[in-house]
Amino acid sequence: MKAVRLHDHHHPPRLDEVPEPRISGPHDVVVRVGGAGLCRTDLHIRDGWFAPVVPSELPVTLGHENSGWVHEVGSAVENVAVGDPVICHPQQSCGVCPACRIGDDMRCERGLAFTGLTRDGGFAELLLTTDRAVLPLPGELRPVDVAPHADAGLTVMHVVRKAVPLLGPGTRVIVVGIGGLGHIGVQCLRALTAAEVVAVDRDPEALKLASGIGAHHVVPADEQQVERVRGLTGGQGAEVVIDFVGEGDAPAAAFAMVRARGTYFVVGYGGELRVPTFALVLPEISVVGNAVGTHDDLRELMALAATGGVPVHTRTYPLEAFADAMADLEEGRMHGRGVLVPGGR
Numbered sequence: 001m002k003a004v005r006l007h008d009h010h011h012p013p014r015l016d017e018v019p020e021p022r023i024s025g026p027h028d029v030v031v032r033v034g035g036a037g038l039c040r041t042d043l044h045i046r047d048g049w050f051a052p053v054v055p056s057e058l059p060v061t062l063g064h065e066n067s068g069w070v071h072e073v074g075s076a077v078e079n080v081a082v083g084d085p086v087i088c089h090p091q092q093s094c095g096v097c098p099a100c101r102i103g104d105d106m107r108c109e110r111g112l113a114f115t116g117l118t119r120d121g122g123f124a125e126l127l128l129t130t131d132r133a134v135l136p137l138p139g140e141l142r143p144v145d146v147a148p149h150a151d152a153g154l155t156v157m158h159v160v161r162k163a164v165p166l167l168g169p170g171t172r173v174i175v176v177g178i179g180g181l182g183h184i185g186v187q188c189l190r191a192l193t194a195a196e197v198v199a200v201d202r203d204p205e206a207l208k209l210a211s212g213i214g215a216h217h218v219v220p221a222d223e224q225q226v227e228r229v230r231g232l233t234g235g236q237g238a239e240v241v242i243d244f245v246g247e248g249d250a251p252a253a254a255f256a257m258v259r260a261r262g263t264y265f266v267v268g269y270g271g272e273l274r275v276p277t278f279a280l281v282l283p284e285i286s287v288v289g290n291a292v293g294t295h296d297d298l299r300e301l302m303a304l305a306a307t308g309g310v311p312v313h314t315r316t317y318p319l320e321a322f323a324d325a326m327a328d329l330e331e332g333r334m335h336g337r338g339v340l341v342p343g344g345r
Ligand SMILES: [Zn+2]
Pocket: 038, 039, 040, 041, 064, 065, 151, 152
């Protein structure tokens, strides 16, 4: 089968012909990929960002935002059957360690078994995963439409659920960065909270998208962004700022938009946040990191998606066009999310 594999860090991945994955364990599940979301993290994996912290062997097939149909199952698999449409949690966890027992699969004691990073991913025709990692799609959801929810949407649901208790009526939330995650973020915030949603991005197209999907206000990410946000928040800043950018001047600006006793949720990464400790102490500001999400986050997200609550704006590419998709993402031509479709279906 065809697979997009990374052979060396700092070099573009290649389309290879590889053997089809086989069931070897009783809990294995092979999924026929219907869509695989392309993520900025794929660029970071290519560029070796994870190499110092997450040991992994190359070559590896990229792609951690996968959805498709069950193709083959191991002898002990009971939660799905061949033909079922499923979405795949990227982490292939053990299910029995203390972290897994409390639903924190990302911190499974077996370590990070992350699809598209330490395990072969979904930029391929078939994906080998486990029964614990697959969730049957509810309603009429189609794999190609929901694939980015496997990480982009899941990460958003994870951070938004943390923010929900802070976002009662009369509160404001600032969404910094209206890309693949941010545009899902605006929709999840509208669906789950009563807060006023302010979208910040430097790209006018992204702000137009934000308005169209429910942001109450949009603010261009220029030199005046902090003042504008303060103007929209009674001079105080917002109860919650969610930063989907996390690099360049975004963290400093985002932090300056947080009001006293507010919370700065960091989701995007790559940059630095430098803050005098005094600026945290007196106003009692919280800074919270966020990565991926739990199975329960994914289940709630799929339930919301099944009601039409969070449509992902996608642009599909045949698997063979992965290089075009990566270039579109890297050069800022992607609005919403790119999805690779094996066989061009
Ligand atoms: Zn991702």
